[in-house]
Amino acid sequence: MDLSSAKVGFIGAGNMAQALGKGMISAGLLQANQIWANAPDDGTLDVWKAWGCNVLINDNTSVFETCDIVVLAVKPNLFPVIVRELKECKGPDNQLVLSVMSGITIADIEKGLYSKVSNLKAIIRVMPNTPALVSAGCAVYSLNEHASCKHADVTMKIFESVGICHQVPESQLNAFTGLSGSGPAYVYMAIEALSDGAVKMGIPRPLATQFAAQMVYGSAKMVLDTKRHPGSLRDDVCSPGGTTIAGVHALEKAGFRCALMDAVEAATLRAQEQSAHK
Ligand SMILES: NC(=O)c1ccc[n+]([C@@H]2O[C@H](COP(=O)([O-])OP(=O)(O)OC[C@H]3O[C@@H](n4cnc5c(N)ncnc54)[C@H](OP(=O)(O)O)[C@@H]3O)[C@@H](O)[C@H]2O)c1
Structure with a gap:
């Protein structure tokens, strides 16, 4: 997966998504027009429009159909709602889902999304933090069994563009939530x-x-x-x-x-x- 041509979509366009979106653009990792942001209404989307990103209202399905990398950045209690509202769809080949939702496990995400996004396999769970906004973030991530070294490399590139990043076992992610x-x-x-x-x-x-x-x-x-x-x-x-x-x-x-x-x-x-x- 090549980030210079990848399309990156955000499901949820709030604090964490903005920290990552702005960080990636500022670091020159990708252009604003490679980014899609989706939220239920205009509220959190204005800033994305100002950056030159593509915005969608209440259309999570299009994000999955369009984007090579889909970042799940809604509050954890909304994940079941996202899954319920998602229409059955097919994403690009080799699609990667990156979740930053605290407390939602890789198994939860697989269970929720595999039945809706037909060819999705690779899932990476990340625990970032908002100092990513000023390029001083820290993030840890864990891979599911289908995520390849290339998916891991892309994840490292994204999160190292806004701070430091390390791979850890999923069993440690909740403790990193409590720390960083x-x-x-x-x-x-x-x-x-x-x-x-x-x-x-x-x-x-x-x-x-x-x-x-x-x-x-x-x-x-x-x-x-x-x-x-x-x-x-x-x-x-x-x-x-x-x-x-x-x-x-x-x-x-x-x-x-x-x-x-x-x-x-x-x-x-x-x-x-x-x-x-x-
Ligand atoms: N903030 C942190 O320091 C931090 C650190 C690590 C991890 N995280 C994780 O990051 C995730 C997001 O946190 P946040 O602080 O960025 O929250 P936030 O600022 O409240 O942003 C949540 C976003 O989700 C949108 N949203 C709500 N319902 C939606 C739906 N059905 N479909 C698509 N988008 C929807 C919201 O839009 P509206 O505003 O229009 O409702 C908003 O844009 C959480 O799971 C949290 O655990 C956050």
């Missing part, structure tokens, strides 16, 4: 709270938020670039009797690390529940 899929929300909360603390200590809000965000960005870059253990990097900035160890002590008292571990666990368990109650 949901994680941006935890970090936004941390940035907001750090900014609040700085405002309380007399720093104006715009500067407080900018510095909190840049500090999180710089610290993450230190971990990634140096590949050192985060605990060792933390030790470096905690001088004996200094300011930072006083701040670290306050965080430990408040159960900071435990709260983050709980957040990853809670989101993972929720993804598992979604898998069980689709």
Whole structure:
């Protein structure tokens, strides 16, 4: 499958689909006119029109009939509705379905789509995140038994155009949902709270938020670039009797690390529940 001539269709045109669509166009991976976006009404489609993509309203069947790669990017609870509304159809040869829906397993997708899209075989389940919008996303993916190395290569190309991407066993996808899929929300909360603390200590809000965000960005870059253990990097900035160890002590008292571990666990368990109650 050659991305330079492939047609890529999005079932669902919201946050995640837009992050991927914009990322692929910005990275020069494909032209806007190679992309189809479909949603129930104009609401989320205006931005796609402005990018020069093809838009469809309430016509998921045409997306399957037209596109070499179909990205399922609706909320997980809508997947059964999509399947129910889909007319029996035939897609292009060697078609690939990429699902970014949290908690919907490869087996669910096969069960739902195989009876509707006659020649569909290859399915890849991906867990991306919205920082893909600024080319700093992370995505993990798992293949079904029919997805080939070429399908995997195309998936890597798409998601590496907007960040980092790794193949993992499907059994780990819910945990990655709890870590990197949901994680941006935890970090936004941390940035907001750090900014609040700085405002309380007399720093104006715009500067407080900018510095909190840049500090999180710089610290993450230190971990990634140096590949050192985060605990060792933390030790470096905690001088004996200094300011930072006083701040670290306050965080430990408040159960900071435990709260983050709980957040990853809670989101993972929720993804598992979604898998069980689709
Ligand atoms: N956002 C994240 O951080 C993130 C991260 C990882 C994975 N995901 C996964 O990505 C998926 C989409 O999430 P999102 O945040 O992008 O949601 P979203 O912004 O609400 O977008 C959902 C899209 O689906 C459309 N839609 C609703 N019913 C439809 C139908 N019957 N046929 C076609 N399209 C339909 C919506 O259109 P209307 O707005 O017009 O209803 C909207 O364009 C979810 O399964 C989520 O688990 C999201």
